[in-house]
Amino acid sequence: MIHYNHCPICGAPSIHLVLEVKDNTVSGKTFAVWHCDSCTGRFTQDIPGKEEIGAYYQSSDYISHSDTREGLVNRLYHQVRAITLNTKRRMVQAATRRSTGTLLDLGCGTGAFLHVMEKAGWHVTGLEPDPGAREKAASLYGLRIQPIEALAHLEPASFNAITLWHVLEHVHDLGEYIEQCKRLLVPGGAILIAVPNYLSLDAQHYGSSWAAYDVPRHLYHFSPRSMERLLDKHHLESVSKLQMWFDSFYVSMLSERYATGHNRTAAAVWTGLRSNLRAIRNAENCSSVIYVARATARRVPLGQAT
Numbered sequence: 001m002i003h004y005n006h007c008p009i010c011g012a013p014s015i016h017l018v019l020e021v022k023d024n025t026v027s028g029k030t031f032a033v034w035h036c037d038s039c040t041g042r043f044t045q046d047i048p049g050k051e052e053i054g055a056y057y058q059s060s061d062y063i064s065h066s067d068t069r070e071g072l073v074n075r076l077y078h079q080v081r082a083i084t085l086n087t088k089r090r091m092v093q094a095a096t097r098r099s100t101g102t103l104l105d106l107g108c109g110t111g112a113f114l115h116v117m118e119k120a121g122w123h124v125t126g127l128e129p130d131p132g133a134r135e136k137a138a139s140l141y142g143l144r145i146q147p148i149e150a151l152a153h154l155e156p157a158s159f160n161a162i163t164l165w166h167v168l169e170h171v172h173d174l175g176e177y178i179e180q181c182k183r184l185l186v187p188g189g190a191i192l193i194a195v196p197n198y199l200s201l202d203a204q205h206y207g208s209s210w211a212a213y214d215v216p217r218h219l220y221h222f223s224p225r226s227m228e229r230l231l232d233k234h235h236l237e238s239v240s241k242l243q244m245w246f247d248s249f250y251v252s253m254l255s256e257r258y259a260t261g262h263n264r265t266a267a268a269v270w271t272g273l274r275s276n277l278r279a280i281r282n283a284e285n286c287s288s289v290i291y292v293a294r295a296t297a298r299r300v301p302l303g304q305a306t
Helices: 053-057 072-096 112-119 131-141 148-153 174-184 201-209 224-233 247-260 265-279
Strands: 015-022 030-036 042-044 102-106 123-127 159-165 185-196 236-243 288-295
Touching: 015 042, 015 201, 072 112, 072 159, 072 185, 072 288, 102 112, 112 123, 112 131, 123 148, 148 174, 159 174, 174 185, 174 224, 201 247, 201 265, 224 236, 224 288, 247 265, 247 288
Parallel strands: 102 123, 102 159, 159 185
Antiparallel strands: 015 030, 030 042, 185 288, 236 288
């Protein structure tokens, strides 16, 4: 169990309890979510360590690992996935200003996004901690996915794009992970980080029942301000923020079930729609935000320049 005395996002000591959230996916246990007054980030307190967290992913409902089509929410997820995968491809191409290149997808699950990028002519590498998901990627798409431990052994400056689609919130060694990504990026390359946004309208509507808290698997719960602080801390600049339009509907459907015990599709769609309308002009209001980041030059203190 890991207990934080300082914010794991920015390091500030001004932290306090803000919510109690139930794990509705695996254990049924309740976990505390704490808030940082400095960066406005949130984090799950008293989390399982890296050796224990795996047990909390053992569920057929965990779609990125199982690729399940069981249940209404998961069937709808698969129906829109082809749209979202091609949208992500265009985002990567726009961010890198390249039609093809080298791509690293961290936490690639069963490999659907890698498959789309490979078909588009990209040279792809995928890392995934779950052995079952790696096996599915091989059987579904013929992809050879490596364990996440391979991250430290990849060649420096070898990727035009690095993508983390709802991955960063799962990572125990947050700062080290970001530094590894920077090491692997070619000059001018881009990192695309998608994370849930607890300041979105759907998050505010569902409160502790908001499915994207997903404790204890989600270790951190980012606001735009906290993500900016984290990136700046590691000499990365957020050059743009993009919306993930379908996440509000998917998350709202799960949240309705958690809050009421029923699949109230109409209510969920209405909440998701209102959330998206609020985010049309400002991506910082979206249920999930994609941060496109590039490495910045390190600032050299006066007197140390050569």
